[in-house]
Amino acid sequence: MSDELLLRSRAAEGPLLEVQDLHVHFAGRGRLFGPTPPPVKAVNGVSFTIDAQRTFGLVGESGSGKSTVARAILQLVDIHAGTIRLAGDDVTKVPRRDELAFRKRVQAVLQDPFSSLNQTHQTRTIVGDGITRHFGLKAGEQRDERVGRLLDDVGLSREYLDRYPYEMSGGQRQRVSIARALAVEPQLIIADEATSALDVSIQSQVINVLREIQRSSGVAFLFIAHDLEVVRHVSDDVGVMYLGSLVEQGDADGIYEGPTHPYTEMLIASIPVPNPTVQAGRRALRQSFDNDAEPPSPANLPPGCPFENRCPVAMDICREEVPAAVAAHHGGRVQCHLHTSGPELGGESVVEFITKEARTLT
Amino acid sequence: MAKYIGIRVLATIPLLFAIAVVTFLIAVAMEANGSIAGQVCGEGATIECIAEVEESLGLNDPLPSRFVSWLGDVVQGDLGVSLLDRNAGVGELIGERIWPSLSIVGLSLIIGISLGMLMGIIAAIQPGGLVDRIFSITAASVIAAPGFLIGMMLSWGIGVELGWLSPIGYTPFGESVTGWFKSLILPSIALGMPTLAIVQRQLRSSMANALQSRYVLAARARGVGRATLIGRHALPNAMIPTITVIGFRAAAAIGLTTAIEIVFGIRGMGELLVTSILNRNVTVLQGGMLVVGLVVATVNLLVDISYGFLNPKVRLNK
Amino acid sequence: MTESQLPSEPSGDASPAKPDSPRRRFWRRMFRNPLGVFSMIWFAILIVAWIWPELLATHDPFKQDVTLQRLYEGPSGDHWLGTDQFGRDFYSRVIHGAGLAFRSIIIAMTIAVGVGVPLGLFSGWRGGRLDRAIMWVNDVFFSLPIILLAMAVIIILNPSLDNAMIGVGIAMSTRFTRLTRAVTLQEKEELYVDSARITGLSTRTILSRYIAPNLMSSLIVQAAIISGAIILIGATLSFLGIGSSLDDPDWGVMLNRGRELFRVHGVWQIVPPGGALILTVLAFNLLGDAIRDAIGRDASNNALTITKRVSVAPASTSHAEGDDVVLSVRDMDVEFPGTDGRISQVLEGVSLDVRAGETLGVVGESGSGKSMTMLSALGLTPAPGRMTRGSVQFDGRDVTNLSEGEWQQIRGKDVGIIFQEPIAVLNPAIKVGKQIMEPLMIHMDMNRDEARARAAELLAEVRVPDPERRLDQYPHEFSGGMAQRVGIAMALACEPKLLIADEPSTALDVTVQGQILDLMAEVQQRRNMAIILITHDLGVIAEAADRVLVMYGGQVMETASAGDVFFNPKHPYSKALLDTMPQNHSGEGALAVIPGVVPSATAWPAGCRFAPRCAHAIDDCVTTMPPLEQVESDMVRCLRHGTDLVLADPAEADA
Numbered sequence A: 001m002s003d004e005l006l007l008r009s010r011a012a013e014g015p016l017l018e019v020q021d022l023h024v025h026f027a028g029r030g031r032l033f034g035p036t037p038p039p040v041k042a043v044n045g046v047s048f049t050i051d052a053q054r055t056f057g058l059v060g061e062s063g064s065g066k067s068t069v070a071r072a073i074l075q076l077v078d079i080h081a082g083t084i085r086l087a088g089d090d091v092t093k094v095p096r097r098d099e100l101a102f103r104k105r106v107q108a109v110l111q112d113p114f115s116s117l118n119q120t121h122q123t124r125t126i127v128g129d130g131i132t133r134h135f136g137l138k139a140g141e142q143r144d145e146r147v148g149r150l151l152d153d154v155g156l157s158r159e160y161l162d163r164y165p166y167e168m169s170g171g172q173r174q175r176v177s178i179a180r181a182l183a184v185e186p187q188l189i190i191a192d193e194a195t196s197a198l199d200v201s202i203q204s205q206v207i208n209v210l211r212e213i214q215r216s217s218g219v220a221f222l223f224i225a226h227d228l229e230v231v232r233h234v235s236d237d238v239g240v241m242y243l244g245s246l247v248e249q250g251d252a253d254g255i256y257e258g259p260t261h262p263y264t265e266m267l268i269a270s271i272p273v274p275n276p277t278v279q280a281g282r283r284a285l286r287q288s289f290d291n292d293a294e295p296p297s298p299a300n301l302p303p304g305c306p307f308e309n310r311c312p313v314a315m316d317i318c319r320e321e322v323p324a325a326v327a328a329h330h331g332g333r334v335q336c337h338l339h340t341s342g343p344e345l346g347g348e349s350v351v352e353f354i355t356k357e358a359r360t361l362t
Numbered sequence B: 001m002a003k004y005i006g007i008r009v010l011a012t013i014p015l016l017f018a019i020a021v022v023t024f025l026i027a028v029a030m031e032a033n034g035s036i037a038g039q040v041c042g043e044g045a046t047i048e049c050i051a052e053v054e055e056s057l058g059l060n061d062p063l064p065s066r067f068v069s070w071l072g073d074v075v076q077g078d079l080g081v082s083l084l085d086r087n088a089g090v091g092e093l094i095g096e097r098i099w100p101s102l103s104i105v106g107l108s109l110i111i112g113i114s115l116g117m118l119m120g121i122i123a124a125i126q127p128g129g130l131v132d133r134i135f136s137i138t139a140a141s142v143i144a145a146p147g148f149l150i151g152m153m154l155s156w157g158i159g160v161e162l163g164w165l166s167p168i169g170y171t172p173f174g175e176s177v178t179g180w181f182k183s184l185i186l187p188s189i190a191l192g193m194p195t196l197a198i199v200q201r202q203l204r205s206s207m208a209n210a211l212q213s214r215y216v217l218a219a220r221a222r223g224v225g226r227a228t229l230i231g232r233h234a235l236p237n238a239m240i241p242t243i244t245v246i247g248f249r250a251a252a253a254i255g256l257t258t259a260i261e262i263v264f265g266i267r268g269m270g271e272l273l274v275t276s277i278l279n280r281n282v283t284v285l286q287g288g289m290l291v292v293g294l295v296v297a298t299v300n301l302l303v304d305i306s307y308g309f310l311n312p313k314v315r316l317n318k
Numbered sequence C: 001m002t003e004s005q006l007p008s009e010p011s012g013d014a015s016p017a018k019p020d021s022p023r024r025r026f027w028r029r030m031f032r033n034p035l036g037v038f039s040m041i042w043f044a045i046l047i048v049a050w051i052w053p054e055l056l057a058t059h060d061p062f063k064q065d066v067t068l069q070r071l072y073e074g075p076s077g078d079h080w081l082g083t084d085q086f087g088r089d090f091y092s093r094v095i096h097g098a099g100l101a102f103r104s105i106i107i108a109m110t111i112a113v114g115v116g117v118p119l120g121l122f123s124g125w126r127g128g129r130l131d132r133a134i135m136w137v138n139d140v141f142f143s144l145p146i147i148l149l150a151m152a153v154i155i156i157l158n159p160s161l162d163n164a165m166i167g168v169g170i171a172m173s174t175r176f177t178r179l180t181r182a183v184t185l186q187e188k189e190e191l192y193v194d195s196a197r198i199t200g201l202s203t204r205t206i207l208s209r210y211i212a213p214n215l216m217s218s219l220i221v222q223a224a225i226i227s228g229a230i231i232l233i234g235a236t237l238s239f240l241g242i243g244s245s246l247d248d249p250d251w252g253v254m255l256n257r258g259r260e261l262f263r264v265h266g267v268w269q270i271v272p273p274g275g276a277l278i279l280t281v282l283a284f285n286l287l288g289d290a291i292r293d294a295i296g297r298d299a300s301n302n303a304l305t306i307t308k309r310v311s312v313a314p315a316s317t318s319h320a321e322g323d324d325v326v327l328s329v330r331d332m333d334v335e336f337p338g339t340d341g342r343i344s345q346v347l348e349g350v351s352l353d354v355r356a357g358e359t360l361g362v363v364g365e366s367g368s369g370k371s372m373t374m375l376s377a378l379g380l381t382p383a384p385g386r387m388t389r390g391s392v393q394f395d396g397r398d399v400t401n402l403s404e405g406e407w408q409q410i411r412g413k414d415v416g417i418i419f420q421e422p423i424a425v426l427n428p429a430i431k432v433g434k435q436i437m438e439p440l441m442i443h444m445d446m447n448r449d450e451a452r453a454r455a456a457e458l459l460a461e462v463r464v465p466d467p468e469r470r471l472d473q474y475p476h477e478f479s480g481g482m483a484q485r486v487g488i489a490m491a492l493a494c495e496p497k498l499l500i501a502d503e504p505s506t507a508l509d510v511t512v513q514g515q516i517l518d519l520m521a522e523v524q525q526r527r528n529m530a531i532i533l534i535t536h537d538l539g540v541i542a543e544a545a546d547r548v549l550v551m552y553g554g555q556v557m558e559t560a561s562a563g564d565v566f567f568n569p570k571h572p573y574s575k576a577l578l579d580t581m582p583q584n585h586s587g588e589g590a591l592a593v594i595p596g597v598v599p600s601a602t603a604w605p606a607g608c609r610f611a612p613r614c615a616h617a618i619d620d621c622v623t624t625m626p627p628l629e630q631v632e633s634d635m636v637r638c639l640r641h642g643t644d645l646v647l648a649d650p651a652e653a654d655a
């Protein structure tokens, strides 16, 4: 079957991953005898889909709930409400007996290359464990051969088979993590800040490996990072999270060129570009967002739009009502009252509106 | 802070209850292991004697109701009478014996904590330096010596050989205040030495951690002098784990004072508990355990409260 | 795309050298530590005394001297440690006592570990309310005196050492429950456990292959120390007469007997059992310490440990001239003696200048020496590191050899420092206001009220809302962005001439980063202050720097104006850094990379430190270290600079 045929047959079945109205709460932890603090609402009604062979990028500030979304999909935290489907199968709460089958389909590469590998095992075991578990191939030459081929795929020589994690650099460890995820031949890999701890030069090495693997194996990615430039580079679609809500999502380039949510625009304006002349011009745009307010605590969310106290164009309704998601010009969705009440942008880009608004303010 | 203290005080109630249950169950278990009454009445016990003892202990009632009536008495301060001497109320017995024990424990803690902290701080200033090494070897050896052995050495060295203080005995506070204090010195040092060593070691290591922290580096970068760095920046943070250790040590000292009292021939709680164990004198034992438990609970409460003073995070997480 | 386009990791020189395995390192350290060796030998003796005491003993421990001639003796050839009141041989009794002591350890430890470890594992792994309930009960027992718990068991059963040890074992199990639970909780949060679950490994596999090995080391350390405690408690109980029976050669019993005798028959009566007791407990404690040291890292240095003065070799080049030069560093070398005797040279020949009103940006990959440069320039080199060469001028004054006391006058007053982790640099136990007031009271002679008023002004200046209230809060009540503003307020409190900002915005969200940079720029303009801005983000450099210093491998690779570095980089490393930025990437293909990894500070390449990764390296680069050359007002360290080397300017192309 050619790649295209495969693609079409998968597309016909609908999206690979479908997350619908996901809520995750963390109960406050008090002492045994004492009052319980209010729950932290880490994820508040997030919905998105990932098609087979595509990469969905999730960006947002620290604490915005990106990793919690990943951990919910991976069955590592309890889901408060919502559903998750994988190729049509309900995987919101995978029963114990189906867990192995589920693990075979979804894998992950986690953030910290120093703690995501067990220090007491060699690469051959770290990568081979999954092969044994899912394909019943016991430790030995045959399994090593298979691990060796995976190492080839992530650009490590076979000498790394008997390296321990502490004998490898951060970039090398992340490659081992990727090989471990690939070993079970999953349909979806979740990369949670997989490159954030690495130096730029190493980060681009790892990103290239990820992209090459997607090209050759057709695995879909959920790529989570706080660095927008990196996310844009690797993703087909992008979702922007703020305080547990997915405030905007859609085609990566569409969002970058015409963001429809004030927060997205603020994020993009905040990235300093490595060019002094260009950056001097962008400073003014960034400063138009300047605002000394702190984001509210996820344990104590405001009744309306979560971005309201930092938004340069907030209106009265923003303080009272949570905005609903509506269609945006880039084919995705946006959650902001500007598109339904007040100036009625109707899904169009917010850039011009905000710069104009900022000018009238100053 | 008031709210924090209030919550901590309330949280002590379940602890006290747990101690009461355990104490009560000790008597029940003793009974299961052989008739207490038989032991009390001795060999060739008469039926009447046994019946009388069993009756007085209420051994024939069902467990829960026994517990309730026992607890009711205890809460009213009635700890019953000694099985060996019907005229001696347990409450009075304990009231007589507890003061020497509390005095020794109290003074030993004062000595151990103050000197231990001082030595811990000094050692932490130059880790690996000469003073630090001398202190840590000393501390390690002192921790290895049981208090009663230190007591015997003090009693022999200072009491017998040098004759500076009486090697044995206790003078009640009521008789002579100076005599009381003098008779406490050796036992308290014996009990306080291990405390000192434990506090010294803990504070030294948590001071070393605090001094390695970024906030101390940052304070040094602001031009803060050495004394302030140690006293105001490192010490409060280093005290947090140290307080916990002091709490455990205080509880342990309450148990260990028994052996010290025996070395110095002091009639305190130690002797009372040991003899009642050997005589299987249940009521006295229960009373003794209960009082010791109460003291331990109080110590825990004090530790919790001082913890709140030192650690703003705990305090505000109401 | 072909195979060759995939960046691959060569296994040659670029990969870090294979370090010692942890197990080998552990035993090497154990045997090198004399106290560790002592305690291991003592431990072996105890085991022999337990299994086969006759091997070590010289007499029958129970044999009395019926002639009554040889009572209360001191040491002699026949009785090595003398005799007791019945003329029994002390040495043999002590040896048999060691066996009893070891037996106690075995009984109590079996119970303690057998109950405590499974309970802790269960409680920690399970979590939730059940965990908290278990731990509450555990803590109640934990806080009761062990002696008392042992007494309770003795009361219920009968007085005997074995029964006492059952009580001690139960009491000690609370220690193991706590420890096991703490380790389990911590390990459970570790990413590698998540990874194992994601791989699909079963809970049993995770517990036995992942958690247990990591638990092992803490358990062994704890077990050694608790063994000592068990012996102490056993001895105390026997001493009280509620442990071993009165004839047993138990150390506690011997001491009990000695108690009645030593005041009359001489202190020797308590020396053999007392000495054996102390040495044994000491050996166990030392064993615990030795194991801990052999496992862990060396914690013997702290921020106060001021490295012993070494003579600093003078710089070979002269300082920049001019009144406006605030900080000038020439030819600075900084070394760290390693634990294995190897010296790592973390800085080599670092030179830099910064002038009033100017921002010097410092970039480079992690470990290139950016932070070390700034700390060393201010005499804050962390111990055991030391500056071995170079010269530092601050505000026209030579500060290379200042004492700590002299530095205190300058730090915080003429130079302020902002650190990367805004929360970690604030003291968690002190109110934020007091911390801001500190430099004001030290350097500006302000009293408490003046300092407080000024601190509030400073907070307002760095735009912290509601400053008066904020002064009375503790650091944990601040978000990262607000804490960094406090950091800036503190650094600026005494209006310094120089502000050093080490990654001031790296830990913050990108939307907050701009505000922090703006704030610094604003203050700089108002006060004509010099700023050194350390970052690994070229975007931040583009935003804020006037001049740029590029570091790699502990060396300065290039210094130039910001425009030159971005549009006309002279050094291949500067160029390569720019190329790897995703922003400078156009089209669909693979991102540009710098192959290989940063070499380690203990094994720098002999020639140019960048040579193994440099796209322009020639044979000479591998053997010859390029000097830091002055090119007009700029500097560059590359053999091929000024020859036929052409480095295109990526930023220009995009602009």
Ligand SMILES: Nc1ncnc2c1ncn2[C@@H]1O[C@H](COP(=O)(O)OP(=O)(O)OP(=O)(O)O)[C@@H](O)[C@H]1O
Binding pocket: C336, C344, C346, C364, C365, C366, C367, C368, C369, C370, C371, C372, C373, C382, C383, C384, C385, C536, C601
């Ligand atoms: N206490 C120490 N003992 C030995 N070597 C050290 C010590 N502290 C730092 N180093 C070494 O000094 C070198 C420079 O470190 P430095 O922290 O200055 O790098 P950096 O450029 O600031 O990196 P980053 O971007 O990660 O902050 C590194 O090789 C580091 O490993």
Ligand code: SF4
Binding pocket: A261, A262, A263, A305, A306, A307, A308, A309, A311, A312, A313, A314, A315, A318, A323, A335, A336, A337, A338
């Ligand atoms: S809903 Fe209102 S406050 Fe929220 S982003 Fe839109 S305009 Fe701003």
Ligand code: SF4
Binding pocket: C571, C572, C573, C608, C609, C610, C611, C612, C614, C615, C616, C617, C618, C621, C626, C637, C638, C639, C640, C641
């Ligand atoms: S000296 Fe050689 S290896 Fe080093 S940067 Fe210049 S060209 Fe590259």
Ligand SMILES: [Mg+2]
Binding pocket: C370, C371, C372, C502
């Ligand atoms: Mg640094």
